[in-house]
Amino acid sequence: MSKFNIDNDAIRQLAELLDETNLTEIEVADGDNKIRVARQGVTYAAPAPMAAPAGAAPVAAGPAAGDLSAHPGCVKSPMVGVVYFAPEPGAAPFISTGATVAEGQTLMLIEAMKTFNPIRAPKAGKISQIVATDGNPVEYDEPLVIIE
Known part of the structure; x- marks a missing residue:
């Protein structure tokens, strides 16, 4: 196995490229x-809502994600990754709206770098x-879920 020499200049250039290209x-x-150079904590702008067809009743928008993050029962993502609500495809989900959870209970999994990380309830x-x-x-x- 050959030794991998880290090229700090290449890493800096890649980091600058991330900034330049967003x-x-x-x-x-x-x-x-x-x-691989990755940036964490990046937020995406939500697409503008589409106009309702002529004659359609207006639809009320739900609370913005920013509003939810201030909620005292908000469980926030501790990492960047992909959310899965079940332990495997086809299995029952860990949680559902209206379900009661215990402190420490698994709410979901977040896959990051091919590792499935359990996200546990911080409170009952x-x-x-x-x-x-x-x-x-x-x-x-x-914000991932709200626990009341």
């Missing part, structure tokens, strides 16, 4: 050697809202 991560490979209570969507990416500190 990418969240970039990876380059040279044979078996790979360098009732799931009043599930904010995250199964199979979708989440960012660090993003």
